[in-house]
Amino acid sequence: MSSDYCTEVIDPANPRGGKVLATIPRKLYIRYYKYYIVRYENLRAARHVLDHPRRIFAGVRQFSEGGWCFTGRPENWYIKEDVIVEFPGNLVFAVYLNTRMIVYECRAEDADKNDINCPANWQNRYKGLVWKSTS
């Protein structure tokens, strides 16, 4: 059994088609566990976003082609070790994946004032919005 964690997600390259595997690599979650337990706990929020994305954005970097950002709204999140609170209404949780669908960053960001499922200033940050939840 691979120790990377894989989960099926909407294929951002073909959102109306099938699914693809997204990977949370062992080296990432082990690092989080060893050094940043709050980030480790908030991988629960990251998994929720991967499973239930509200928006998917393409083109997340200036210097490298491709990459994806899945955003969503977990019910709650950890703010300190053993301290869990409701996820704030003015934030959105973002999970960043590279072109190989490997998660390399997940975090909260300020939400867009007109669409709380998008990070603020998303229009100038990403190449485009490729998928949005209808529910």
Next chain:
Amino acid sequence: MEKHFLSEFVEGEERLEPGPWYNPDGDCIIYQIADEAIIADRIDNVLTIYRSAITEKAIGYQIKGVGALMGIFGLDGMLVESTEDEQEIKEVGISLYRLLLAAYEQGPKTIGRRRAYADAFESSASHPRTGSAEVRIPSMSL
């Protein structure tokens, strides 16, 4: 709270003091000095400041596009040391301060950027153990 979905994979792992880290999957450096939830404050194409979700203070940062920055500025201005094996460089030690300065020089000299880059410097310097702010990067990643 229900059991963590990765709990069986981390069993027996030791908890340690954090330091700056280069993540090759994202070609980025992550540096966070306090173990609290973060709100990311994207400053420009290179720098994102991590603000504490509790105090709103800067508690770290992410530097993106590290390989590209190295390509633009070269290793000379940023290299602290390198590890060689049979005359081949295996790993390089990069100064985060020099990398941040190079990134700052890339963009407009606005007050907002200056403050954010100052926050990044200060969060590095305030960490008791990693005040030297150096990160090691496998040469094959550059």
